[in-house]
Amino acid sequence: MSRAQLEGEACVVCHKRWPRPRARVGRFPDDSxxxxxxxxxxxxxPAPMATVVAFPSR
Incomplete structure (x- = not known):
């Protein structure tokens, strides 16, 4: 990882710097x-799990 990614100045996936990344997707071992x-x-x-609705029993 680049220095910018480690410091939160660039996206950890695509390296984009602007707009500054804001979504927290995990933590480093030092808790940053x-x-x-x-x-x-x-x-x-992850995609949300589908909602399962039970039909009323007769």
Whole structure:
């Protein structure tokens, strides 16, 4: 990783610097946040599980 990525100045995935990455997608071992741009953060987050609705029993 580049110095900019380690310091939160660039996205950890695509290296984009502007707009500054704001989405926290993890933590480094020293407890500092891992930041990604909005586009990459959306791709990194897991898809929500489908809601299952039970039919009423008869």
């Amino acid at each position: 946040p891992v930041l990604a741009c909005a586009d990459c953060a959306e791709a990194l987050t």
